[in-house]
Amino acid sequence: MLKRYLLAPGPTPVPPDVLLAMAAPIIHHRSADFLPVLDAAKKGLQWLYQTRNDVLILCSTGTGGMVGSVNNFFNKGDKVLVINGGKFGERWTKICQAYGLDVEEIVVEWGYAVKPSLVEEKLKKNRDIKGVFVQASETSTGVYHDIQALGSVVKQFDDTLFIVDAISALVAHDLKADAWAIDIMVGGSQKGVMLPPGLAFVSVSEKAWAKAETSTMPKFYFNFKKERENLAKNQTNFTSPVTLIIGLNESLKMLQAEGLEKVFRRHEWLANATRKAVQAIGLELYPRESPSNAVTAIMAPQGIDGQAVYKNLREKYGITAAGGQDKAKGKIFRIAHLGYADRFDVITAIAGIEMVLKGMGHPVKLGAGVAAAQELLMA
Amino acid sequence: MLKRYLLAPGPTPVPPDVLLAMAAPIIHHRSADFLPVLDAAKKGLQWLYQTRNDVLILCSTGTGGMVGSVNNFFNKGDKVLVINGGKFGERWTKICQAYGLDVEEIVVEWGYAVKPSLVEEKLKKNRDIKGVFVQASETSTGVYHDIQALGSVVKQFDDTLFIVDAISALVAHDLKADAWAIDIMVGGSQKGVMLPPGLAFVSVSEKAWAKAETSTMPKFYFNFKKERENLAKNQTNFTSPVTLIIGLNESLKMLQAEGLEKVFRRHEWLANATRKAVQAIGLELYPRESPSNAVTAIMAPQGIDGQAVYKNLREKYGITAAGGQDKAKGKIFRIAHLGYADRFDVITAIAGIEMVLKGMGHPVKLGAGVAAAQELLMA
Secondary structure: OOOOEEOOOOOOOOOHHHHHHHOOOOOOOOOOOHHHHHHHHHHHHHHHHOOOOEEEEEEOOHHHHHHHHHHOOOOOOOEEEEEEOOHHHHHHHHHHHHOOOEEEEEEOOOOOOOOHHHHHHHHHHOOOEEEEEEEOEEOOOOEEOOHHHHHHHHOOOOOOEEEEEOOOOEOOEOOOOOOOOOOEEEEEOOOOOOOOOOEEEEEEOHHHHHHHOOOOOOOOOOOHHHHHHHHHOOOOOOOOOHHHHHHHHHHHHHHHHHOHHHHHHHHHHHHHHHHHHHHHOOOOEOOOOOEOOOEEEEEOOOOOOHHHHHHHHHHHHOEEOEOOOHHHOOOEEEEEOOOOOOHHHHHHHHHHHHHHHHHOOOOOOOOHHHHHHHHHHOO | OOOOEEOOOOOOOOOHHHHHHHOOOOOOOOOOOHHHHHHHHHHHHHHHHOOOOEEEEEEOOHHHHHHHHHHOOOOOOOEEEEEEOOHHHHHHHHHHHHOOOEEEEEEOOOOOOOOHHHHHHHHHHOOOEEEEEEEOEEOOOOEEOOHHHHHHHHOOOOOOEEEEEOOOOEOOEOOOOOOOOOOEEEEEOOOOOOOOOOEEEEEEOHHHHHHHOOOOOOOOOOOHHHHHHHHHOOOOOOOOOHHHHHHHHHHHHHHHHHOHHHHHHHHHHHHHHHHHHHHHOOOOEOOOOOEOOOEEEEEOOOOOOHHHHHHHHHHHHOEEOEOOOHHHOOOEEEEEOOOOOOHHHHHHHHHHHHHHHHHOOOOOOOOHHHHHHHHHHOO
């Protein structure tokens, strides 16, 4: 028997109350049963996004929300700026290119956060940049980009939209869509929102909606204007994923009961305990600055394959964490503390890492990292 | 938010696959749907009990199984011997007395196991003792009584039944009903069998069935002869708790996949790691000998209230363990490693205990107990 622990940066564990809510019988999405359900979800998401803007609910993965953020607001040949500091930055570029946009990149070395001054410089020199794309938390490197600072840069440019992939950061980081002038912010269900995969959320500002009026790119599934019209009637454009939206309301209820400030502080606390514990084991964090509160990326020690750490955690100890992607593959492994996460998830992860590394012949003092985490988690 | 961990000696956590199986729609207990279900359960329990005897399935808590073990096999005024080494030993006495039996007790000091030679002496001196009642694992003290040795003592006496309350020991300890001449062995669903509360299991030997022929005590709900007749037809005497029996088959499937020897070794391994960890924290085990593999009873350190440890574990850290009962109340707290239990349950328990004790001002080196557990759990 091997008990399983899900500590990956998505999908994340779904809380018992949410699982129960989703076990209810299916209701019809065009019936009166569904209207209050979607109404609650829509208001709850506005609360979570800290916005008065519409937050669309799409039946897709987070990537669907990213695609819709491109094909609804731009035109072929538009110049856009992508901040590419990892695998998901790269994805913005790929999506924009797939739709024929003229992509300018700021390539950020993996493990580093973008300098907002660099973005400002670029925008000043290229007045025709129509949008700036970035990740809040770049899951592949475990780095958080300073969304507040970037928002105040982009907002100076009337013709430029600020588009944030907040898929893994939502819930783990304080992201104020309105106060920070985020025009489009994309979330996904299987991360901090503690749901199964299957939903994307996208907030859209009035500045962005104005752009949508002149966008002529082909759109059918991800047609945000249609979604907006439906949302006003507490509907979605196509068949609503009723089960996931019922689960969403239960998740939102849990988050609201905890309170937004406390939710952010919990994530910061768990992330901080994880970082301190990892360093107490003698390991190095992969981010050189601005570590994410959603996921901690850890350097595998000299001579140890990061993928083997991931594999041993999973096969020997039942812990599903994550390895590295692309150029970080083999060099790192990653532990999430995202969504339905509490202190003994950190303890389990750290104890497991200690045991795996020791088992692989790396000199580890068992319990050293755990003790560092305990110290902070007693609070 | 406080994530919850159930580490009490029953109810214990129910595995996901079992929860899922129990979420299936209700079938009718007198329909053909149910016959193969009960047939599988009955055979599975025989495998778990290591017996060819019938294992009755009752819709009751374990105590119902204990009551039936009295009212089906004895008559008012019969002399019986109860081994009373804790709260559940006491329960045998109370049940026997409620039915008018003449109870002789061997009172065992809490924290100790009964000496089989004492039982032999008693039986030799009192040839009219019709039954010997004992717990395999006495949950209140965390002591395991040597069932094999006791079985070989009682079997010498043709007119004496050997009745074992195996409610908390089943699955955690190797208990061979046939090879060890256990006439009646009682189990319950909410312990090692990893189910919700609601089922009792009772194996009955031919020697015991013969006694049932002459028992004239009033019986209606716990009428074992009627249950036996029904069991032969893959039925139960009254409405069958179909959901729990469907869950039972799923649990048995998990245990069979693991293999009986491995199941016992896992419990021994987790219990041993818990004991070593507790001692590495500088705490004392409550049992002076023969600790149970189902639950570890731990002495609260000087000046620390055991109930407060229990309360802090639960309220501050979300861990539901157990306090002490009766004369051990305040002196001890208890941690189970029973049923759906794996190494990070032990790690969580030990980390939690360290944090609670340190938080209560007891000098604890954080991580010391965890490291001792890790050392063993790397195996």
